[in-house]
Amino acid sequence: MGKLAAGALVDALRATILDGGLRPGTRLDETRLGAQFEVSRNTLREAFRVLAHEHLVEHLPNRGVFVRRPSVREARDVYETRRLLECGALREAAVRRAAWCGEPDPDGSTRERHLQHHWETSVLAVVDAAERGWRASESGDWDEVGSANGQFHLALATLADNDVILRTLRSLVTEMRLLFLVVAAAREVHEPYLEDNRRIASLVASGELVRAAILLEDYLLRAERHLVGLYATHTLDGRAVEPRS
Amino acid sequence: MGKLAAGALVDALRATILDGGLRPGTRLDETRLGAQFEVSRNTLREAFRVLAHEHLVEHLPNRGVFVRRPSVREARDVYETRRLLECGALREAAVRRAAWCGEPDPDGSTRERHLQHHWETSVLAVVDAAERGWRASESGDWDEVGSANGQFHLALATLADNDVILRTLRSLVTEMRLLFLVVAAAREVHEPYLEDNRRIASLVASGELVRAAILLEDYLLRAERHLVGLYATHTLDGRAVEPRS
DNA sequence: CGCCGAGGATTGTTCAACAAGCCGTCACCT
DNA sequence: AGGTGACGGCTTGTTGAACAATCCTCGGCG
Incomplete structure (x- = not known):
């Protein structure tokens, strides 16, 4: 990984979503994605916060974050x-x-x-x-x-x-x-x-x-x-x- | 603290900034603010990400986050x-x-x-x-x-x-x-x-x-x-x- | 058939640790 | 004196493990 994992992770996740690698409705499992992108659960959560603010992803408390499915x-x-x-x-x-x-x-x-x-x-x-x-x-x-x-x-x-x-x-x-x-x-x-x-x-x-x-x-x-x-x-x-x- | 510390923390920090409790230009020290709001450094960082995305705060890599001073x-x-x-x-x-x-x-x-x-x-x-x-x-x-x-x-x-x-x-x-x-x-x-x-x-x-x-x-x-x-x-x-x- | 509770899985949060990068300091050299 | 460069301390960036809280599932029971 290049330096500044959190920022790079946001870009990587966004790209993956928009390329169809993570389809709308999919739940983003913290441990699984953490392993896949080789980052800790904590940095992953930081990335989730910004993706949620970009409305690419929806955060349901205690349930997880999901790729959004716009109406x-x-x-x-x-x-x-x-x-x-x-x-x-x-x-x-x-x-x-x-x-x-x-x-x-x-x-x-x-x-x-x-x-x-x-x-x-x-x-x-x-x-x-x-x-x-x-x-x-x-x-x-x-x-x-x-x-x-x-x-x-x-x-x-x-x-x-x-x-x-x-x-x-x-x-x-x-x-x-x-x-x-x-x-x-x-x-x-x-x-x-x-x-x-x-x-x-x-x-x-x-x-x-x-x-x-x-x-x-x-x-x-x-x-x-x-x-x-x-x-x-x-x-x-x-x-x-x-x-x- | 009420449940869901991260979300509440965002609101608390935003309110503090907009009430003048943290003036533009101030650096938001992770350990100090963490102690002040009784949250861990990690949740604090999550909150920083969303405040940065709201443009209330500016994140300079390896230097810290600062209350923004709009031009x-x-x-x-x-x-x-x-x-x-x-x-x-x-x-x-x-x-x-x-x-x-x-x-x-x-x-x-x-x-x-x-x-x-x-x-x-x-x-x-x-x-x-x-x-x-x-x-x-x-x-x-x-x-x-x-x-x-x-x-x-x-x-x-x-x-x-x-x-x-x-x-x-x-x-x-x-x-x-x-x-x-x-x-x-x-x-x-x-x-x-x-x-x-x-x-x-x-x-x-x-x-x-x-x-x-x-x-x-x-x-x-x-x-x-x-x-x-x-x-x-x-x-x-x-x-x-x-x-x- | 539907309610309910135990158990497992996942999230929410903390803590301690360490690597890496910035900054001020201070000795040193010209 | 003034520039310069290495040193060391402090802060951020990131990790892994741990534990509480919550949710979901599944099986039992009325």
Whole structure:
């Protein structure tokens, strides 16, 4: 193990869960997982606390921690929240950009340079994520498509230069991967939106942030309905249908 | 101690921090705090993990955990995020309410009754929090005003009936209390907005959610500028000025 | 058929120990 | 004097064992 076992353990467990190695509903046995990851029960418990706070895992007192199985309700709530944050981020980015793009940059202060640089790298990240997702879909790598899609939305949020929005959205995006896991149809979930991602990216690249925001809002509304529909197929009244472990 | 020491410990530590018992910048010594709260070093570390995830505390590897000292940047980011979430929540509540208020409620399904009940209790909570803050200000209890203000904004978010928005906002509201702590001028921070709270509450009570959202947006923009200004008074270039412990 | 209790298994928490990393100190060298 | 580097103490990071408390299962009993 690299140093700092606890932190690394959190990453390892999160990755295992999101890769399907620990399916929703599974109980995370302290002694068994401790042996598997070669850490003590105590450090394992520390990791559980943060995963629980990330809502990847649910802690039932005296019963253990379980991989969470989000309800349709939660799917809806996550999409609605993303819509507020992502579209809001784009609009905030728009007004902020207008504010310092209007000024003729008199002496090019270091702050100005910093903003300029941040903007350029962010736009690049947006375009890059959209392209990566597109290419991955052509080679049929739907895991990579999912990952690129997450990066894409985080890159959009980065435009607003707001760390709180970013970290909140990061948490929501990883929670989304849990949602996709219970629906288990990566292709169907991502394919319809690859086109939208590219259009949004090109709007962002040409500085038309408000139009990007409008398109994104519609996009997220469609995606929400889509996923909720899939949930109806694979689940029963909000509770995922899966055999007990 | 009541059962489940770890969970209770988190609450106790959070309360201690927000009451000023552990000032921003303080290092949380594991053995000392362990003795003080009569818990082992291990459970203390579990509590640290969740406080760190709540951004009340900062964990520097091999150096310890410290009560966080938010920067102006973070103050700005938190306000911006609140603006997106709270105003968005009001607007979502508006469309959702319009959707099922338009329907003449044919058979009064149990779902309808549930929504109706949720709406009424939420509105009550909004009005109540606004009134409680107002009364507390008359008796000069500025701690209570701060608490009531937090409740008020959480109650607003409750209107949208979205758990994700609610829990996100809850986290932001407690982080705000950290911000107020470093500025340490509860009266100046809260007094100008008591009036706004009441007006927003009455708009909500009469169902004019969109107008409430507009007023709230302006409110939060003013509050943001206000707090950022206070920060300039008490701090230097984004870093709080305080003697090392 | 359902209630109930014993027993086993798992979690919750503590303690003592040790490795590893940070920090202040102080002697030493230029 | 001032920089520098090794030393040693203190704190964190992690472990393993131990024990109490709680839950679940399973079998017996009414």
